[in-house]
Amino acid sequence: MHFIKPSEHLIELQGEYSYPIIFLSILIACVASYTALSMNKRAQQRSFFHRNFWLSLASIAMGFGIWSMHFVGMSAFSLPVSMHYDRLLTIISVFPAMFASFLAFYIANRPKKLFWSYGIASVVMGIGISTMHYVGMAAMKMEALHVYNAWLFTASILIAIVVSFIALYVFSTLQRYMENHFIQLMTAIILGLAVSSMHYTGMIAMSFYVSPDHSHTSTAAHEVQMSFIVISVTIGMALLLSLLLLSSLLDRYVKYRTNHFDMLTRLPNRRQFEKKLSHSSVKQTLAIWHFHDMEKINRENGYLYGDGVLQSISEIMVNFNPPQTDLYRIEGNRFAFLGWGTESETMFKASMEKIAQMLRDSTVFQEKEIVLQAVCAWLPASQQNDATKTYSNVLAVLNSPSLQYKFEIILYNPAVHTYTFEREIASDVERAMAEDELYLVFQPKINSKTREIAGVETLLRWKHPTYGVLSPAVFIPILEANNQMLDVTDWVIERACRQLAQWRHAGEGIEHVAVNIPGQYVTSSRLLxxxxxxxxxxxxxxxxxxxxxxxxxxxxxxxEAIRAVRVFRQEGFSVALDDFGTGVSSLSYLKQMPISTMKIDKSFVDEVPMSEKDSAIIQAIIALGDSLNLSIVFEGVETEEQVQFLASTCEQPIIQGYYFAKPMIASELIAWARTFRQSV
Structure with a gap:
C-alpha cells in the first residue's frame, strides 16, 4: 500500500466509471440490507429456529452484500491496463464484513444499549468495512501502481465509522418499528448508501500510475472480465438472498405445521378441528374414534412402541378416509372424521365399518401381538337439529357409562346419550371447582408497536377424570343451561385475582388480567x-x-347493561366489549356504552390483509374505536401478515393470538414472558 508516488517520471492514468454498474452496486447494498433486516426481524419473533440462527443469517446477508457491492463497484471503474484478482485475498476479504455486520446486529439487539456502546461498535464496524474494502483492493493485481491519497484514505475510514454509527443508532432506535415495511425499506436504503459512500470515497482516494513506455491495453478485455465478475457476483448475490428468504419461508411453514398439525401422525390437530367445526355454516357429519387404554400399551411396551401403534392406526384411517371428509387427531387416543353434505352418509358409514374391520384384524404391530380396544361414535348431518351441538352430541356417545370398546359404530341417540352426559357434567362442576379439575390458562395480549405485554386474558379449562380434557365449547353451554355459570364465574374471578396478586408480589411484570363475564350475570347486583x-x-x-x-x-x-357497566366503570374496573361485530346491536348504542376496550372478533381478522372487504371493515372499526378513544384488541391473530397490517393501520394495536403465544398455565406464562422480554 503506497501513499507517496515512487517516481516523478510515472504517468497517471485516468479511468472511467460505468454509471449503470454504480447504480447496480448501490442497489445490491440496499437489497442486502433489506434482507439482513428481515432476518434480524425474524430473530425478534417466535420461531422454530433459535434467534442466533437468524442473527447469523442476517450477518451473512449483510456481509456478503457489502462484499458483493465492493466488487461490483470495482467493476464500474475501468483502466487501460490488464488486471486480475488474487482468489485467496478475494475470499478472505468477505470475513471482516461479516464480522462487522454480526457486531452491528448484536449491539442493536441488546436489551440495554448505552450511547458509548454505539461508539465502540461503530468504530469496530467501520474498521471492519474498511478492512474488507482495502483487502479487496489489495486482491486487485494490475500492471499499474496504485497510490492512496492519505487524507482521502483517512476520510474513507472516518466515513465508514460515522455512517456505521448513524446506521446503528437509526436501526436500534427504529427496531420496534421494523414491522412497518416502509420504515424497514428506508432503513435498508440508509444502510446501503452508508456502505456505498465509504466504498466510492476509498475509490476516489486511489491514483494509478504507469511508466512512460507502458503500452496501453484496450479496455475491451477489461470490460469482458469485469462483465463476467458483475454477472457472477450478481447471480451469487441473488442465489444467496433467495436462500435466505427461503429459510424464512421455511421457518414460517415449520411454525405453521407445528401449530396446526400433529407431529406424530402428520394429521391436522384439534386446533384445526375446532376451527373447522365452529366456522362452518352447514351441518356436518362427525365421527370420532376413541381408543381405550392406550396408556396400558405404553406401559407394557414403551412409548416408542405406542407411537408406532398410533402411526399404524392413522395410516389405516387415511387409507379408508371417505370422500369429502377431513381426518384429524384431536387427542392422544382420539381421531375425528368431519364430512360435509348428506348424500354420502351411506358411504361414510361403510368407511367406518371398513376401518373397524381392519383395526379388529390388526392384532400384530412390530412383531408383537396386542389387543386394541376402540369404539366409533358418529352423527350424520341429516339427523342434526342444531349444528352447534354436533361435537357435544358425539362426545355424549363416547361418555355413555354403558359404552363398550368392541369396534362398534354407534349412532348418537338423543333419548339415550344427551341427558346422561349433560346431567353428569352439571352435577360434577361443584367437585371440579373444589378439587381443581377446573383450572385457568392465560393468553397474553401484546402491544405490537412497543412489544410490551399489555395484560392477559383468563380462559377456563376442565380436565375431567372420566372424559379427559373437555372443550369449553362443550361444558360452558351445559353449565349455562343449568344456571351454574354464575358460581363458576365467581370462582374464576377469585382465582384470577389470586394469581394476579401473586405475580405482582413476585415482580413478574404482569399488571392486568381480563375475565369473561356471562351475559346473564352482567346486570346482577351480586357481580359487583x-x-x-x-x-x-x-x-x-x-x-x-x-x-x-x-x-x-x-x-x-x-x-340495563349500559347502567351496569357505568357502575363498574365508576368503581374503577375496566370493561371490554368482547367479540365486537358479531352481535346485532345498533351502533347508535355504542356511544352510550361506557366501555374502555373494544375487542375485534377473530372472524374479522382471519382473512386480512388478503380480503379487501375484511381489511376495509377492520379499518372502519379502528376508525370508530379511535373516535371513541377506546383501546382496541385484535383476537385470533396468527400470521405475520396480519400483525403487519394491523400495526400499519392502528395507532396502538393490542394483539392476542397464536402469533405471539397460545393460552398457558401460570408457570408456562411466566417462563414465556421472561423469554419474550429478553428477545425484545
Whole structure:
C-alpha cells in the first residue's frame, strides 16, 4: 500500500466509471440490507429456529452484500491496463464484513444499549468495512501502481465509522418499528448508501500510475472480465438472498405445521378441528374414534412402541378416509372424521365399518401381538337439529357409562346419550371447582408497536377424570343451561385475582388480567359485590381487572347493561366489549356504552390483509374505536401478515393470538414472558 508516488517520471492514468454498474452496486447494498433486516426481524419473533440462527443469517446477508457491492463497484471503474484478482485475498476479504455486520446486529439487539456502546461498535464496524474494502483492493493485481491519497484514505475510514454509527443508532432506535415495511425499506436504503459512500470515497482516494513506455491495453478485455465478475457476483448475490428468504419461508411453514398439525401422525390437530367445526355454516357429519387404554400399551411396551401403534392406526384411517371428509387427531387416543353434505352418509358409514374391520384384524404391530380396544361414535348431518351441538352430541356417545370398546359404530341417540352426559357434567362442576379439575390458562395480549405485554386474558379449562380434557365449547353451554355459570364465574374471578396478586408480589411484570363475564350475570347486583370483595381481599386496584362482556349481553337488555357497566366503570374496573361485530346491536348504542376496550372478533381478522372487504371493515372499526378513544384488541391473530397490517393501520394495536403465544398455565406464562422480554 503506497501513499507517496515512487517516481516523478510515472504517468497517471485516468479511468472511467460505468454509471449503470454504480447504480447496480448501490442497489445490491440496499437489497442486502433489506434482507439482513428481515432476518434480524425474524430473530425478534417466535420461531422454530433459535434467534442466533437468524442473527447469523442476517450477518451473512449483510456481509456478503457489502462484499458483493465492493466488487461490483470495482467493476464500474475501468483502466487501460490488464488486471486480475488474487482468489485467496478475494475470499478472505468477505470475513471482516461479516464480522462487522454480526457486531452491528448484536449491539442493536441488546436489551440495554448505552450511547458509548454505539461508539465502540461503530468504530469496530467501520474498521471492519474498511478492512474488507482495502483487502479487496489489495486482491486487485494490475500492471499499474496504485497510490492512496492519505487524507482521502483517512476520510474513507472516518466515513465508514460515522455512517456505521448513524446506521446503528437509526436501526436500534427504529427496531420496534421494523414491522412497518416502509420504515424497514428506508432503513435498508440508509444502510446501503452508508456502505456505498465509504466504498466510492476509498475509490476516489486511489491514483494509478504507469511508466512512460507502458503500452496501453484496450479496455475491451477489461470490460469482458469485469462483465463476467458483475454477472457472477450478481447471480451469487441473488442465489444467496433467495436462500435466505427461503429459510424464512421455511421457518414460517415449520411454525405453521407445528401449530396446526400433529407431529406424530402428520394429521391436522384439534386446533384445526375446532376451527373447522365452529366456522362452518352447514351441518356436518362427525365421527370420532376413541381408543381405550392406550396408556396400558405404553406401559407394557414403551412409548416408542405406542407411537408406532398410533402411526399404524392413522395410516389405516387415511387409507379408508371417505370422500369429502377431513381426518384429524384431536387427542392422544382420539381421531375425528368431519364430512360435509348428506348424500354420502351411506358411504361414510361403510368407511367406518371398513376401518373397524381392519383395526379388529390388526392384532400384530412390530412383531408383537396386542389387543386394541376402540369404539366409533358418529352423527350424520341429516339427523342434526342444531349444528352447534354436533361435537357435544358425539362426545355424549363416547361418555355413555354403558359404552363398550368392541369396534362398534354407534349412532348418537338423543333419548339415550344427551341427558346422561349433560346431567353428569352439571352435577360434577361443584367437585371440579373444589378439587381443581377446573383450572385457568392465560393468553397474553401484546402491544405490537412497543412489544410490551399489555395484560392477559383468563380462559377456563376442565380436565375431567372420566372424559379427559373437555372443550369449553362443550361444558360452558351445559353449565349455562343449568344456571351454574354464575358460581363458576365467581370462582374464576377469585382465582384470577389470586394469581394476579401473586405475580405482582413476585415482580413478574404482569399488571392486568381480563375475565369473561356471562351475559346473564352482567346486570346482577351480586357481580359487583363479588368483584369489590375479591379485589379488596387481594389488595388489588380495580383498574387492574378487566371485565370482558360480549356484545350479545347488551343486545338482551341494552339499557340495563349500559347502567351496569357505568357502575363498574365508576368503581374503577375496566370493561371490554368482547367479540365486537358479531352481535346485532345498533351502533347508535355504542356511544352510550361506557366501555374502555373494544375487542375485534377473530372472524374479522382471519382473512386480512388478503380480503379487501375484511381489511376495509377492520379499518372502519379502528376508525370508530379511535373516535371513541377506546383501546382496541385484535383476537385470533396468527400470521405475520396480519400483525403487519394491523400495526400499519392502528395507532396502538393490542394483539392476542397464536402469533405471539397460545393460552398457558401460570408457570408456562411466566417462563414465556421472561423469554419474550429478553428477545425484545
Amino acid at each position: 359485590k363479588v368483584l369489590k370483595q375479591t379485589v379488596t381481599h387481594y389488595g388489588l386496584e380495580p383498574e387492574l381487572l378487566e371485565l370482558e362482556i360480549t356484545e350479545t349481553s347488551f343486545v338482551r337488555s341494552i339499557d
